[in-house]
Amino acid sequence: MxxxxxxxxxxxxxxxxxxxxxxxxxxxxxxxxxxxxRSWNAFDIIGHLIHGEKTDWMPRARMILEFGESxxxxxxxxxxxxxxxxxxxxSQLLDEYARFRAANLDDLRAMKLSDDDLRKGGVHPVFxxxxxxxxxxxxxxxxxxxxxQISRVMAHQxxxxxxxxxxxxxxxxxxxxxx
Amino acid sequence: MxxxxxxxxxxxxxxxxxxxxxxxxxxxxxxxxxxxxRSWNAFDIIGHLIHGEKTDWMPRARMILEFGESxxxxxxxxxxxxxxxxxxxxSQLLDEYARFRAANLDDLRAMKLSDDDLRKGGVHPVFxxxxxxxxxxxxxxxxxxxxxQISRVMAHQxxxxxxxxxxxxxxxxxxxxxx
Numbered sequence: 627m628x629x630x631x632x633x634x635x636x637x638x639x640x641x642x643x644x645x646x647x648x649x650x651x652x653x654x655x656x657x658x659x660x661x662x663x664r665s666w667n668a669f670d671i672i673g674h675l676i677h678g679e680k681t682d683w684m685p686r687a688r689m690i691l692e693f694g695e696s697x698x699x700x701x702x703x704x705x706x707x708x709x710x711x712x713x714x715x716x717s718q719l720l721d722e723y724a725r726f727r728a729a730n731l732d733d734l735r736a737m738k739l740s741d742d743d744l745r746k747g748g749v750h751p752v753f754x755x756x757x758x759x760x761x762x763x764x765x766x767x768x769x770x771x772x773x774x775q776i777s778r779v780m781a782h783q784x785x786x787x788x789x790x791x792x793x794x795x796x797x798x799x800x801x802x803x804x805x
Numbered sequence: 806m807x808x809x810x811x812x813x814x815x816x817x818x819x820x821x822x823x824x825x826x827x828x829x830x831x832x833x834x835x836x837x838x839x840x841x842x843r844s845w846n847a848f849d850i851i852g853h854l855i856h857g858e859k860t861d862w863m864p865r866a867r868m869i870l871e872f873g874e875s876x877x878x879x880x881x882x883x884x885x886x887x888x889x890x891x892x893x894x895x896s897q898l899l900d901e902y903a904r905f906r907a908a909n910l911d912d913l914r915a916m917k918l919s920d921d922d923l924r925k926g927g928v929h930p931v932f933x934x935x936x937x938x939x940x941x942x943x944x945x946x947x948x949x950x951x952x953x954q955i956s957r958v959m960a961h962q963x964x965x966x967x968x969x970x971x972x973x974x975x976x977x978x979x980x981x982x983x984x
Contacts, residue, residue, distance in 0.1 A: 627834045627835070627838035627962040628834065629962065629963055629965075629966040632832070633832055633834060633835065636830065636831055636832055636835070637831065637835065637959070639830070640826060640827050640828075640830060640831060641827075643826035644823055644826040644827040646826070647819060647822035647823040647825070647826045648819050648820075648823040648952075649819075651815065651818070651819060652815050652816065652819060653811070653812055653815055655806045655807065655812060656806070656812065656815070656816065659806035750969070753969040753970075754969075756968055756969060756970070757968065759966070760966065760967055760968035760969070760970060763963050763966035763967045763968075764963075764967040764968075764970040764974070766963060767960050767963045767966075767967050767970070767974055767976070767977070768974065770956045770957075770959055770960040770963075770976055771956075771960060771974045771975050771976040771977070773827075773952065773956040774953055774956040774957055774960070774975065774976040774979065775975060775976075777949045777950075777952040777953040777956065778949075778953055780816070780949055781946050781949040781950065781953070783806040783808065784808055784942050784943075784945060784946045784949075786808075787808040787938070787939065787942035787946075788939055788942045788943040788946050789935055789936065789939035789942075789943075790929070790932040790933075790935060790939070791932075791935070791939060791943040791946070795943070795946055795947065795950045796950050796953065796954060797946070797949055797950040797953040797954075798946070798950070800953065800979060
């Protein structure tokens, strides 16, 4: 399929309601169980998505527009949610995520980005030159990688329960490349 | 996590609204693009889920309760959606899926299954003896395997768009074990 900014925004707009529909009414056991050791559960993942809304995508987009390749993005803190989500309920996190995402999309639409803007470059701390277009596409794909992860983490809880069906369920074969 | 019938029903109740929130408002390009050749797109997958509601899960549950291991389940037609979804819109399919699922869950709750019922066995055409408990757990895990698949199929569309971020996105490494 072709890809463009409208498609990216359309997907970004759907994710909070998707995760809300999936998680809000589930028993805690579904939401708080992980894949063992220090792997993430669905609650952790929503916290991680909120942190991205606050510190990653739009701040980096603004940095590209303002400073181009003369400044390197701040590294993303992949463990921030352990601190930020402490004491909150899943419902609070889902509300917070939806609120930040809606505000960010309002800001993104208000930027009225041109094709020239989208071709502007920035510097990622690990892999160097990227474009604003790639950053925004990654924002959407990052939603999908965590939806993929949540479905895998939840399916893992039923690995024994499904008995011989395990080998017919692709998600049970997924080795966790989406950490 | 422990697993039980209440957890299974809770998850089964969330899936139609989850897929509705994800897909209903997206441009067709997201919904109709696949992973190449005869692989499934999101539209195909919703059709497949509907066929399961009609012919797989509850008919097999009733067969176990009525006939136990004296009858083998009908094989599931994995291509039925090509016929059944023809000429329908995604919105129609999402409505149909939600309607069948809600009716099936009403029926399932009305069965008031006991632990003895859940231990009853049936015969799968490929791998033989299964229990009613395993069948119902698989119904829920099957939702998750297709949510996992849809997120992968959609992310695939942005494989080029994300540029160097590809290697940081787990979903882009998923080789498609969830066919």
